Amino acid sequence: MTECAIRLLNLTKRFDGEQEPAVSALSLDVPRGRTVALIGPSGCGKTTTLRMINRLVEPTSGRIEIDGEDASARPVAELRRSIGYVIQEVGLFPHQTVSQNIATVPRMLRWDRGRIDERVAELADLLGLETEQLGRYPDELSGGQQQRVGVARALAADPPVLLMDEPFGAVDPIVRTRLQDELLALQERLRKTIVIVTHDIDEAVKVADNVALLNIGGKLEQYAAPDDLLHSPANAFVEQFLGEDREMKRLALKRVGDLPFERGPVLDLGAAPAEARALLGDARSEWLGLTQDERFAGWVPRERVDTAATLDALPRELPAAQVHPGSTLREAMEVIMNSRTSVAVIDDGGRFGGVVTLEQIRSELARRAS
Amino acid sequence: MIAPLQAQNPIIRWSWFIDEWDQVQAALVQHLELTLLALGLGLLLSAALATVALRYERGAPPITAGAAAFYTIPSVALFGLLVPYTGLSRATAVLPLAGYTLLILITAIIDGFRSVPAEVREAASGMGMSPRRRVLTVELPLALPYIITGIRIATVSTVGLVTVAAIIGQGGLGRLILDGLRRAFWTPMTIGASLSILLALMLDLAIYRLGAAATPWTRRRGA
Numbered sequence: 001m002t003e004c005a006i007r008l009l010n011l012t013k014r015f016d017g018e019q020e021p022a023v024s025a026l027s028l029d030v031p032r033g034r035t036v037a038l039i040g041p042s043g044c045g046k047t048t049t050l051r052m053i054n055r056l057v058e059p060t061s062g063r064i065e066i067d068g069e070d071a072s073a074r075p076v077a078e079l080r081r082s083i084g085y086v087i088q089e090v091g092l093f094p095h096q097t098v099s100q101n102i103a104t105v106p107r108m109l110r111w112d113r114g115r116i117d118e119r120v121a122e123l124a125d126l127l128g129l130e131t132e133q134l135g136r137y138p139d140e141l142s143g144g145q146q147q148r149v150g151v152a153r154a155l156a157a158d159p160p161v162l163l164m165d166e167p168f169g170a171v172d173p174i175v176r177t178r179l180q181d182e183l184l185a186l187q188e189r190l191r192k193t194i195v196i197v198t199h200d201i202d203e204a205v206k207v208a209d210n211v212a213l214l215n216i217g218g219k220l221e222q223y224a225a226p227d228d229l230l231h232s233p234a235n236a237f238v239e240q241f242l243g244e245d246r247e248m249k250r251l252a253l254k255r256v257g258d259l260p261f262e263r264g265p266v267l268d269l270g271a272a273p274a275e276a277r278a279l280l281g282d283a284r285s286e287w288l289g290l291t292q293d294e295r296f297a298g299w300v301p302r303e304r305v306d307t308a309a310t311l312d313a314l315p316r317e318l319p320a321a322q323v324h325p326g327s328t329l330r331e332a333m334e335v336i337m338n339s340r341t342s343v344a345v346i347d348d349g350g351r352f353g354g355v356v357t358l359e360q361i362r363s364e365l366a367r368r369a370s
Numbered sequence: 371m372i373a374p375l376q377a378q379n380p381i382i383r384w385s386w387f388i389d390e391w392d393q394v395q396a397a398l399v400q401h402l403e404l405t406l407l408a409l410g411l412g413l414l415l416s417a418a419l420a421t422v423a424l425r426y427e428r429g430a431p432p433i434t435a436g437a438a439a440f441y442t443i444p445s446v447a448l449f450g451l452l453v454p455y456t457g458l459s460r461a462t463a464v465l466p467l468a469g470y471t472l473l474i475l476i477t478a479i480i481d482g483f484r485s486v487p488a489e490v491r492e493a494a495s496g497m498g499m500s501p502r503r504r505v506l507t508v509e510l511p512l513a514l515p516y517i518i519t520g521i522r523i524a525t526v527s528t529v530g531l532v533t534v535a536a537i538i539g540q541g542g543l544g545r546l547i548l549d550g551l552r553r554a555f556w557t558p559m560t561i562g563a564s565l566s567i568l569l570a571l572m573l574d575l576a577i578y579r580l581g582a583a584a585t586p587w588t589r590r591r592g593a
Contacts, residue, residue: 056496080498091493095511095587105497137587153497 004065005161005193006030006053011062013048013218022048023218025062030210032160033191037208039198041241045218046197050163053195054083066161081105084154084162084192088169090146092138098149099124099134105157123152126186144175148182155190164196168203180207201242205230205253213238227253247365248330256332256346256356257325259364264343264355265289269297269312276305287341289355290316296345296352322347323356329364332356383557390558394546398565401542404532405573407464409525412471419472420479430480437473445470445531449538463535470531471524478520482513515588518581522574529570533562543569 008028014021023045030036038046051057053064055076064071071079092101099120106116124134127148138146147167154162167183168176184207187194198204204211205226212223215237222234230246230253233239242249265279266289276288280302288305290297290312298316308314321339323332325348335344336358346353387394419437423430448466456462486509494504536544546562549555582589 054496056492077498077500080496085493085496087489087492087496089487089489089492091487091489091491091496093490093494093508093512094487095508095585104499108498108503139587150493 003031004029005032005067006195007065007068008049008053009063009065011049011052011064011218012060013045013052013057014060020217021060023052023059026214026218026220028212028220028223030193030195032193034209035187035194035196035207037196037198037204037211038214039201039204039211040214040221041216042199043216044214045216046214047165049214049218050165050195050197053161053163054080054085081108081157082159082161084159086147086150086154086162086164086167088166090138090150090170092146092149092153094138097135097137098129098141101138101149102134102152102156104153109157119156123155126155126189127152128182142175143171144179147171147179151183151186155192160193162192162194164194166197166199169198169200176203183207202249202252205249213241250365251330251333251361252328254329254364255325256323256327256329256344259329259356259360261354262357262360264357266291266296266352266355267311268292271311273305273308273311276308276311280305287343289341289343289345290314291352294351296347299341321345324348325353329356329361333358333361336361379554379556381556382560386557387561394561394565397541397543397546397562398569400540401529401532401544401566401569404460404463404467404535404540404542405525405528405569407460408467408528408532409471409521411464411468412475412524412528413521415468416472416475416479420476420483423476423480424483434473434476434480437476440469441473445534446537449535453538458539460540462538463532463540467528467531467535471528474524474527475517475520478516478523479513482516482520483509485516486512511585514581514585518577518585522577522581525573525577526570529566529573533566 007030008026011023011026012021013023026045026049028036038049040046048057052059053066053071055071058072066079066083092098093104102120102123103116106119111119120134121131123129124131129145129148129152133141133145138149141149147170151167154164168179171179180203187207196204196207208226210223211226211229213221213229215221221241222229222238224234227250229238230242230250233242233246239246265283265285265287267276267279269290269292280288286302287299288302288311289299300311300314300316304314305311321335321341321344323335323344323346325346327335332344336342336356342358344356346356419433423433443466445466448469449462452462452465456465490508490512491504494508495501499508532542533544533547536542536548543562543566546558546565550557550559550562
């Protein structure tokens with residue numbers, strides 16, 4: 001097994017009649033089982049680069065290796081059948097049913113009927129398509145469903161590599177977010193080598209393990225993990241492309257579960273009031289959190305604690321501010337902003353999982369990404 | 371000059387129709403044969419010429435211009451022009467008739483293939499479909515609605531034109547019409563013309579039905 005599934009070496013593409021090359025001397029390694037996003041302003045050659053990988057565009061010079069093998073040495077039809085291809089306009093065949101569309105590559109590979117049917121059913125299940133929809137024509141489906149079929153069709157022959165050209169560019173933002181989440185979940189299971197072209201930096205940092213930021217003419221400006229890219233842009237161009245709110249974008253990459261555990265000013269109902277008063281003094285908190293059987297039970301204001309004989313008799317205000325270990329820090333921050341206690345409580349499958357504070361988020365952002 | 375309608379020369383005399391049924395039937399069969407031969411030949415030629423026009427960008431204008439120029443030649447003149455070469459044969463009738471379908475059919479085929487969305491072609495190629503397989507299994511079916519419409523128009527116009535072929539002795543329903551004209555007798559004219567209209571409508575309906583059966587996806591759109 002080679003580490004790199006796809007390796008671009010000094011790749012250049014010069015289109016006929018054009019002064020400047022569309023892509024010039026681009027070298028890039030795509031690790032196996034990882035998702036790499038190609039992003040950049042229009043004219044940066046990201047789509048041309050993608051199309052060179054499955055040879056819809058032939059490079060002027062340079063090389064593409066797939067699994068260590070020169071792509072130009074393989075018969076083009078065979079090469080393409082081993083690479084899933086998803087495009088923004090989907091390009092489903094309007095005259096074929098959903099299941100016929102999905103079966104396109106297996107049919108070309110002459111799989112037998114039974115195996116094809118089995119595979120179609122499996123993919124429908126994987127992408128959340130209903131059996132009833134398999135007999136429909138593409139025009140009868142919504143945009144989001146069509147793109148799911150497009151992905152199913154690309155995955156039909158189980159190719160190790162998947163190329164996606166702005167796959168979610170044509171659907172509305174809500175569906176786009178859902179499709180991105182589905183892609184992440186799918187990738188969690190399938191571990192394909194994915195190259196995805198996008199013009200949306202939020203999409204790139206969300207779905208990709210590595211982001212390649214290209215400038216006009218296919219010049220690679222930076223190739224890094226999303227957090228590195230956002231935290232330390234290599235130059236002014238990258239910084240400008242990422243936008244003013246790049247630190248905020250980083251928040252969307254990190255999860256509450258990744259933070260070090262912090263219990264916060266929280267005690268069990270059975271604890272002594274003196275212990276509570278000491279804790280509130282140390283934490284300089286206006287609120288005391290109470291748990292019962294390891295479940296969060298509510299907040300009590302400090303002045304009540306000061307005069308209480310026992311903690312369990314105090315009237316509690318139930319927390320509105322809750323997050324889960326899977327919530328992003330961006331979501332946690334929103335929750336904190338809207339909470340009276342300035343703290344978000346982590347609900348870890350019903351159990352009290354600690355708290356999140358703004359201070360914690362700030363120090364996490366300050367930490368250099370690994 | 372045809373005699374005006376009179377009591378002894380009604381628009382149709384049914385007894386003639388019954389007595390001369392054999393003749394009418396033969397004319398109808400000949401008419402159908404000429405129509406189908408002309409359409410078949412026209413379709414073959416159009417497919418070949420449209421293929422060239424689609425493959426070579428610069429081929430399309432001269433090919434459609436040529437077909438359009440052919441279309442402007444009056445049919446009576448063309449039949450006459452061919453007689454010295456091909457005699458009073460069936461070929462003399464079929465060749466011009468086929469020629470008249472070219473403009474409609476070539477345009478329909480070109481429009482049909484050009485209607486195939488670019489992304490469909492892109493997806494097909496990107497999945498490793500050979501150009502031949504792509505044309506036959508993806509582009510041709512998608513072009514069919516246009517081609518079928520073209521065939522329907524060509525069919526209706528050919529059925530009408532076949533009546534003219536009677537002047538070079540190729541029979542068909544045109545012979546009944548000519549016969550009536552010569553004898554100033556309404557009945558054969560009426561029957562010849564009516565059957566020609568009926569034949570055109572029936573063929574049109576048949577092709578429409580066949581086309582609908584061949585393109586089921588076009589009817590379930592927007593469900």
